[in-house]
Amino acid sequence: MSGRAPEDDPVESADAPSEATGPAVPGQPADRWYDDEAGPMVRLFSLTRGRTRPAGDGYFDLISMVSARSAADRDPLLPEPVLDPEHQAILDLCADEPLSVAELGSYTDLPVSVVRVLLGDLDDAELIDVTRPVPLAELPDEHLLREVINGLRAL
Amino acid sequence: MASAHSDGTAGTAGPGGPTGEAGNRLPGGISLKILVAGGFGVGKTTMVGSVSEIRPLRTEERLSEAGRPLDDLVGVEGKDTTTVAMDFGRIDLRPGLALYLFGTPGQDRFWFVWDELARGSLGAVVLADTRRLADCFPSVDFFEQRGIPFVIAVNCFEGTEVFAAEDVRSALDLDPEVPVLLCDARRREDSRDVLVRLVEHAAARRRVG
Numbered sequence A: 001m002s003g004r005a006p007e008d009d010p011v012e013s014a015d016a017p018s019e020a021t022g023p024a025v026p027g028q029p030a031d032r033w034y035d036d037e038a039g040p041m042v043r044l045f046s047l048t049r050g051r052t053r054p055a056g057d058g059y060f061d062l063i064s065m066v067s068a069r070s071a072a073d074r075d076p077l078l079p080e081p082v083l084d085p086e087h088q089a090i091l092d093l094c095a096d097e098p099l100s101v102a103e104l105g106s107y108t109d110l111p112v113s114v115v116r117v118l119l120g121d122l123d124d125a126e127l128i129d130v131t132r133p134v135p136l137a138e139l140p141d142e143h144l145l146r147e148v149i150n151g152l153r154a155l
Numbered sequence B: 001m002a003s004a005h006s007d008g009t010a011g012t013a014g015p016g017g018p019t020g021e022a023g024n025r026l027p028g029g030i031s032l033k034i035l036v037a038g039g040f041g042v043g044k045t046t047m048v049g050s051v052s053e054i055r056p057l058r059t060e061e062r063l064s065e066a067g068r069p070l071d072d073l074v075g076v077e078g079k080d081t082t083t084v085a086m087d088f089g090r091i092d093l094r095p096g097l098a099l100y101l102f103g104t105p106g107q108d109r110f111w112f113v114w115d116e117l118a119r120g121s122l123g124a125v126v127l128a129d130t131r132r133l134a135d136c137f138p139s140v141d142f143f144e145q146r147g148i149p150f151v152i153a154v155n156c157f158e159g160t161e162v163f164a165a166e167d168v169r170s171a172l173d174l175d176p177e178v179p180v181l182l183c184d185a186r187r188r189e190d191s192r193d194v195l196v197r198l199v200e201h202a203a204a205r206r207r208v209g
């Protein structure tokens, strides 16, 4: 995770995608670049700077299910995101089937805390769908438990 | 927000509730979790592996020295962090319904992780080894205090006396409705039976309220 210290200015940081994006446009927010071909680009990581998602809100619970959105499902007006390799790795893993946050941590070999930050970036860029687990306390659903029991018995 | 929540609003939207057709429409499906707790070396990882379709996976949580989870990149590289590993497995009960089993990390210092794991869990298996029964006391206390349904599964290692389930119950001072089972965590059928018993117990408790 080198070169990703949050205090880095994204324009000057070592892994800023300078070739692809060119210099910052005057008057634009510092975390936007302008690419003559592709239009405005947002470096994903810069979106999370200084902002954290409370761990307790359960949005990225260990068993929240994440799936990559297809390009067709994205808002075409959103700027084309610049992905770090870690972002891309996560998207590739959950492109075909939903995977839990825990599985993404395991398969990327990244700590869950880091995976959550990366998922926050991807979510802000509308590149993923996130399904929270069933909040059991609010959902005393006997039918679901019966289904679990039958599924286990069939193992 | 690019999300679909399987919470009350989405889950109860259609006929049949969250497990009916409405549940199947959720992009990520339904995910549930069960915890496998107990002392060191009691067979938690073994049980997770024996009943899961995939070999046990491992994921890490970085904690501050005080044991609090770190939820951002700040301090990730710092010295004042400690890493706790969690073993887990996945059982696909049907398409769109995944059950995750999490082996809980060491009992003494990772209570924040336990709380996170326990939140929203269906229940817990507390594995016990009769040679070191006291090792599972902290787990029993944890789930009792939080009102999380649990069963005791006595892992029968070779060469150990086979205890009667009732002896274990009285030694642990359990409520009469807490199921106590004997098992061999290496055997898939045994681990499956323990899980079935746990979910039945959880369902019965739900009915009672």
Ligand SMILES: Nc1nc2c(ncn2[C@@H]2O[C@H](COP(=O)(O)OP(=O)(O)O)[C@@H](O)[C@H]2O)c(=O)[nH]1
Pocket (backbone or CB within 6 Å): B038, B039, B040, B041, B042, B043, B044, B045, B046, B047, B103, B155, B156, B157, B158, B183, B184, B185, B186
């Ligand atoms: N004989 C016997 N050995 C077991 C049983 N369950 C686990 N073991 C062994 O006990 C050791 C510790 O098990 P492990 O699952 O790693 O314990 P954990 O620390 O609770 O995760 C391993 O060498 C297992 O192979 C069992 O039911 N019978």
Ligand SMILES: [Mg+2]
Pocket (backbone or CB within 6 Å): B044, B045, B046, B087, B103
């Ligand atoms: Mg283990």
